[in-house]
Amino acid sequence: MLCIQGDAMNIQFKKGVLEICVLSVLAHKDCYGYELVNEISKRIDIAEGTIYPLLRRLKDEGFVTTYLQESAEGPPRKYYRLTESGRKEEHELKDEWTRFTTSVNALLLGKNDAAE
Amino acid sequence: MLQNELEYIRLLRERLEGTLPPEELEDILSDYREHFSVGKEKGRSEQELFVSLGAPDTVAREIKATHFIRKAENTHSWGNILRAVMATLGLGLFNLVFVVVPFIFLLVMLAFVFLVGVLFTALGPAAFIISVLQILGFWSLNLWLSPVAGIFFSTGITAVGLLLVIGDFYLARFFYHIGIRYLKWNIAVITGTEVEP
Numbered sequence: 677m678l679c680i681q682g683d684a685m686n687i688q689f690k691k692g693v694l695e696i697c698v699l700s701v702l703a704h705k706d707c708y709g710y711e712l713v714n715e716i717s718k719r720i721d722i723a724e725g726t727i728y729p730l731l732r733r734l735k736d737e738g739f740v741t742t743y744l745q746e747s748a749e750g751p752p753r754k755y756y757r758l759t760e761s762g763r764k765e766e767h768e769l770k771d772e773w774t775r776f777t778t779s780v781n782a783l784l785l786g787k788n789d790a791a792e
Numbered sequence: 793m794l795q796n797e798l799e800y801i802r803l804l805r806e807r808l809e810g811t812l813p814p815e816e817l818e819d820i821l822s823d824y825r826e827h828f829s830v831g832k833e834k835g836r837s838e839q840e841l842f843v844s845l846g847a848p849d850t851v852a853r854e855i856k857a858t859h860f861i862r863k864a865e866n867t868h869s870w871g872n873i874l875r876a877v878m879a880t881l882g883l884g885l886f887n888l889v890f891v892v893v894p895f896i897f898l899l900v901m902l903a904f905v906f907l908v909g910v911l912f913t914a915l916g917p918a919a920f921i922i923s924v925l926q927i928l929g930f931w932s933l934n935l936w937l938s939p940v941a942g943i944f945f946s947t948g949i950t951a952v953g954l955l956l957v958i959g960d961f962y963l964a965r966f967f968y969h970i971g972i973r974y975l976k977w978n979i980a981v982i983t984g985t986e987v988e989p
Contacts, residue, residue, distance in 0.1 A: 710830035723846025749833045
């Protein structure tokens, strides 16, 4: 794809990792929608509304299931839970991410050495 | 513009109604209602939630694009892939070059192969019949070296014609799948979300 300058590039980076972030959070514990959105937006500055279609897709693909749970503070909340295949996907994506970032970091560090 | 829950839901509905099936639409909207509901329980204002969710335009476009991509995956039809292409375009104008141009080129190529195939399939048997008539003596016009050569030639032409037409359908199906994957890749880069093949 075309390279976009400055801030837009940053946005593309953030969006690119959204799926692995969601799966990772759910790998630790089941979350209700708002909770999940909050967890992610704490670290990454994105349009929170775009997380819901992603969750919907993950559910369509069988990586995630949903269930309702009563809440003390109000109406029942929709919880998201990782499925077996969701856990597998999370592992795979995490491996890919680790390999990718390790390679990039090696490149960047190598470049810095040369500059000195 | 009033930045509250009712307005956010209304704007989403406005952009998605008619495009999404009603059941799916309501299900999607209920997610956002719940988001507002829980957010308010936590003490946040509707305006704050409105802003943090992001522009209804942006969110609606992404919902649409995802919907059409998956629809095109599940039901193969030119209508579906066209809708998926249009929804993808809605996400980024620079996709015009990377989506529309290859798509049009592909359609033209497929149409061309099909027409040539049809032409051959039509001319082949005609040439065959003429050759037979020549052999039987009913046709005196010499169109090729010998009537026997004509038989082989016409059979060959017909075979090639049929191959082209049949091959075209396989080609179309192949490129349909490639097209879907390409669209998904486009979506993935633009929205940063993966759609599994």
